[in-house]
Amino acid sequence: MPEMPDEIITFLFTDIQGSTRMWGEHPDAMPAALALHDKALRAGIERNNGRVFQIVGDAFCAAFSSPGDALSAAVDAQKGLRDENWNETGRLKVRMAIYTGTAKQRGTEYFGFILYRVSRLMSAAHGDQILVSHTTEDLLGNTLPEDMVLRDLGVYRLKDMRRPEQIYQLTHPELVPEFPPLRSLEAFAHNLPVQLTTFVGRDQQVEEVTALLAKTRVMTLLGTGGVGKTRLSLQVGAELGEE
Numbered sequence: 001m002p003e004m005p006d007e008i009i010t011f012l013f014t015d016i017q018g019s020t021r022m023w024g025e026h027p028d029a030m031p032a033a034l035a036l037h038d039k040a041l042r043a044g045i046e047r048n049n050g051r052v053f054q055i056v057g058d059a060f061c062a063a064f065s066s067p068g069d070a071l072s073a074a075v076d077a078q079k080g081l082r083d084e085n086w087n088e089t090g091r092l093k094v095r096m097a098i099y100t101g102t103a104k105q106r107g108t109e110y111f112g113f114i115l116y117r118v119s120r121l122m123s124a125a126h127g128d129q130i131l132v133s134h135t136t137e138d139l140l141g142n143t144l145p146e147d148m149v150l151r152d153l154g155v156y157r158l159k160d161m162r163r164p165e166q167i168y169q170l171t172h173p174e175l176v177p178e179f180p181p182l183r184s185l186e187a188f189a190h191n192l193p194v195q196l197t198t199f200v201g202r203d204q205q206v207e208e209v210t211a212l213l214a215k216t217r218v219m220t221l222l223g224t225g226g227v228g229k230t231r232l233s234l235q236v237g238a239e240l241g242e243e
Helices: 019-025 030-047 067-083 113-123 134-140 203-213 229-239
Strands: 007-016 051-056 059-064 094-106 109-111 130-133 149-156 165-171
Touching: 007 019, 007 030, 007 067, 007 113, 019 030, 030 051, 030 059, 030 067, 051 109, 059 067, 067 094, 067 130, 067 134, 067 165, 094 113, 094 134, 113 130, 113 165, 130 134, 134 165, 203 229
Parallel strands: 094 130
Antiparallel strands: 007 059, 007 094, 051 059, 094 109, 130 165, 149 165
16 A cells, blocks of 8 residues: 655644533533534534544544634634533533644544644643644744734643643634643642753653553663763653653
8 A cells, every 4th residue: 555645734623621520410411512512613613624534522623724724713613612502511611722734644534643742732721722833833924814813822841742842822802811821741740850951862762761660669770971861760750740
C-alpha cells in the first residue's frame, strides 16, 4: 500500500466539562441537553467549512483546511451553546482546542501525533474556553477573523508532551473573557527546579527510566560527568509528577 501524503490540517477538538458528573446528577435530562449540544457544535463547524470526522462520547473532532475557519467555527459553536434554551441541566460548558499541523488521512479518519497534541491542549482548557496552538497563530499572522484576538497565555508543559507549548486563548466580545490558570503539568505542586531549556532527543532514555520506576521505589542513574544524568532525572520526575 503506498504511503499517503501528509496534509496540513487545522483540527478543532471539543469536550463537555464535567459531563460524567452531570450524567450522574441528571440522567433523564442529559439526552435532551446532549442533543442541543450536538446541534450547536455541528452548526458552528459545518457553517464554517469544517467536517466532523469523529465523535467519542460527547467529544467532537473536526478538521478544517483553513485555520481562520476553525476559529470562526469555535466562536459560532460557543455562541450557539450560549443561546440554547437549556433544561434542568443548565448550560453545558464546552472546552475547545485548535491545533494546526500535518496528518495523514485514511478514509474519513485522520491519524498522526498532532491528534495527541490537540487532545492534550484541549485537556488544559476550562469549560467555555478556546485554546489555540502557536502553529495556528503563526499561520494566521494578521488575518484573524473580525472581532477576534489571540491572547498569549505563555509557555506550558502539557501531559505526555516532551516539548513545551506556546498557548493562546481565543477571545471575542461575546465570549467569556477570563478563566482560572490552565490545567497543565505546572498546575501540580512539586519541588523540582524550573528547566530553562527544552528536552529533546532522549525519548528512549526517558521511556526506559519510566518503565524501571514502575518496578522500584529507588533508582540510581550512572554515567560520566556532564552526560546529563540530572537533567534526565528531572525530566522523568516532572512527567511522573501526578503519580
